[in-house]
Amino acid sequence: MKLGEGVEAAIHCAAMLAGVEGEATIPGAAMAEAFGLSPSYLLKHLNMLSAARILESVSGPAGGYRLARPAERITLLDIVLAVEGREPAFRCGEIRRNGPARLDVSAYVKPCGINAAMLKAERAYRAALAEAKLSDIVAEYMTDADPRSVAAGCAFVARHQRPQKSSSTKQT
Amino acid sequence: MKLGEGVEAAIHCAAMLAGVEGEATIPGAAMAEAFGLSPSYLLKHLNMLSAARILESVSGPAGGYRLARPAERITLLDIVLAVEGREPAFRCGEIRRNGPARLDVSAYVKPCGINAAMLKAERAYRAALAEAKLSDIVAEYMTDADPRSVAAGCAFVARHQRPQKSSSTKQT
Ligand code: FES
Ligand code: FES
Numbered sequence: 001m002k003l004g005e006g007v008e009a010a011i012h013c014a015a016m017l018a019g020v021e022g023e024a025t026i027p028g029a030a031m032a033e034a035f036g037l038s039p040s041y042l043l044k045h046l047n048m049l050s051a052a053r054i055l056e057s058v059s060g061p062a063g064g065y066r067l068a069r070p071a072e073r074i075t076l077l078d079i080v081l082a083v084e085g086r087e088p089a090f091r092c093g094e095i096r097r098n099g100p101a102r103l104d105v106s107a108y109v110k111p112c113g114i115n116a117a118m119l120k121a122e123r124a125y126r127a128a129l130a131e132a133k134l135s136d137i138v139a140e141y142m143t144d145a146d147p148r149s150v151a152a153g154c155a156f157v158a159r160h161q162r163p164q165k166s167s168s169t170k171q172t
Numbered sequence: 173m174k175l176g177e178g179v180e181a182a183i184h185c186a187a188m189l190a191g192v193e194g195e196a197t198i199p200g201a202a203m204a205e206a207f208g209l210s211p212s213y214l215l216k217h218l219n220m221l222s223a224a225r226i227l228e229s230v231s232g233p234a235g236g237y238r239l240a241r242p243a244e245r246i247t248l249l250d251i252v253l254a255v256e257g258r259e260p261a262f263r264c265g266e267i268r269r270n271g272p273a274r275l276d277v278s279a280y281v282k283p284c285g286i287n288a289a290m291l292k293a294e295r296a297y298r299a300a301l302a303e304a305k306l307s308d309i310v311a312e313y314m315t316d317a318d319p320r321s322v323a324a325g326c327a328f329v330a331r332h333q334r335p336q337k338s339s340s341t342k343q344t
Contacts, residue, residue, distance in 0.1 A: 001175050001252075001261040003290075008267055011286045036270025076289060080173075089173040089261075095180055096321070098208025101328060107318040114183045117248060117304045118175075125297035132289045146279040149268070156273060 001089055003080070006045040009037055010083045011076065011137070013046060014054065018071040018138045019154065020161045025057075025064030030160040045083055052082030062162040071138060077129035090118035173261055175252070178217040181209055182255045183248065183309075185218060186226065190243040190310045191329045195336045197229075197236030202332040217255055224254035234334040243310060249301035262290035 013031045020026060028046050032039040046065055049055040056068045067074065092115040097108055142150055185203045192198060200218050204211040218237055221227040228240040239246065264287040269280055314322055 001173060001256045002259075002263065003173050003261045005263070005265060007262065007290075008265055008286070011290075012267060015286065034271040034273075035267040037267065076293070084173045087174075089175045090179065091174065091177070093177060093180055095184060095207040095209065099206040099328075101206075101324045103318070103320050103324060107320045110317065113309055113312045113316065114180070114187065117309060118179075118183075118301075121248070121297050121300035121304065124300040125293050128293035128296040129290075132293065137285055137289060140285045144285065145282065146275070148275050148279045152273045152275060156271075 004084060006041075006048075006083045007080055009035060009042055010045045010049055010079050011134075013042070013065070014049065014067065014071075014074060014079055014134055015138050015141065016153070016157060017055065017065060017067050018134055019157045020066060021163070023066060023164045024161040025062065025066045025164070026157065026160050026162070027064040030064070030156075034156055034160075048082050049079065052078065054078055054082055058164070062164055064162055067134075071135035072133055074134040075130050076132040076134070076137070077126055079134075080129055088119055088122050090115070090122065092118075176256060178213075178220075178255045179252055181207060181214055182217045182221055182251050183306075185214070185237070186221065186239065186243075186246060186251055186306055187310050187313065188325070188329060189227065189237060189239050190306055191326065192238060192333045193335065195238060196333040197234065197238045197336070198329065198332050198334070199236040202236070202328075206328055206332075220254050221251065224250065226250055226254055230336070234336055236334055239306075243307035244305055246306040247302045248304040248306070248309070249298055251306075252301055260291055260294050262287070262294065264290075 012035055016031060016034065017026060028043050029039045031046070032042040035042075046055060046057070050057045050065070050068075053068050054074055055065045057063070057065050092112060094108070094112070096112050097103070184207055188203060188206065189198060200215050201211050203218075204214040207214070218227060218229070222229045222237070225240050226246055227237045229235070229237050264284060266280070266284070268284050269275070
């Protein structure tokens with residue numbers, strides 16, 4: 001079992017965007033630079049986050065990305081599902097009905113117990129991800145991470161964020 | 173995120189092997205037939221289960237596979253880790269230190285909070301899998317599954333199990 005590498009990049013970008021002022025945006029290229037990623041690779045994932053309405057992309061000279069809603073209302077589950085898709089990790093191929101002793105379809109109405117047990121464990125996983133709010137991740141970073149890292153991160157955001165002309169109405 | 177298809181086959185085979193009498197074995201080819209799988213595909217996964225000491229393989233004319241310990245002491249987590257490997261699904265690539273503002277290595281001693289949150293969710297997943305004992309899966313199958321399916325499964329095991337010459341000492 002393996003999550004795509006895009007998950008790490010997507011969460012880091014969302015956490016960075018939680019730090020901008022008001023409705024400012026950060027260009028995708030700046031975030032790619034911050035994490036040493038290829039811009040085209042990162043854009044793919046940023047666009048997935050936009051499609052899932054976790055980010056908003058703004059075009060034009062002050063364009064870039066920003067959170068589509070406050071970080072309190074974005075969870076790691078939102079981000080993981082946006083990047084990895086909503087399908088469960090365990091995909092039952094109904095092998096119980098593949099053998100030569102295949103029964104009438106009515107014998108398979110109840111889901112296979114093995115499938116049910118695997119999906120139950122995934123619900124526990126998703127529940128834990130749903131409890132992890134982006135705002136908590138950022139708050140813990142600000143208090144727990146090495147102060148040099150926090151200072152560098154804040155300086156990066158201050159340098160690369162692009163304020164918007166219209167007055168800000170969004171609270172982050 | 174996706175688990176390999178081998179997980180479904182591995183759990184179904186282990187559940188089937190929980191039904192043999194005493195130290196009897198079932199040949200891999202019979203299990204492949206039962207689930208409509210290619211024998212070589214299935215053997216790969218049966219061998220992973222043997223390497224993880226979940227199954228025992230017996231060679232010779234009465235050869236095949238059997239559980240290496242009682243089904244009460246085998247969990248879905250044991251089987252998933254045997255087939256998928258023990259690495260976490262989320263693999264931190266330490267992208268926080270990839271940018272141009274890379275700090276001294278001492279700034280990264282603490283694990284990244286994003287990595288910590290992702291691994292915490294995986295611990296919840298694994299804990300749920302560890303709670304699912306193979307014996308419970310089988311007991312629920314016997315009581316909850318369609319009676320035709322249970323009858324067909326028991327008949328299949330009765331037909332394909334190979335009793336061992338030596339007297340049985342293992343309790344399953
Ligand atoms: S048939 Fe798919 S898990 Fe049982
Ligand atoms: S550096 Fe890997 S998750 Fe943060």
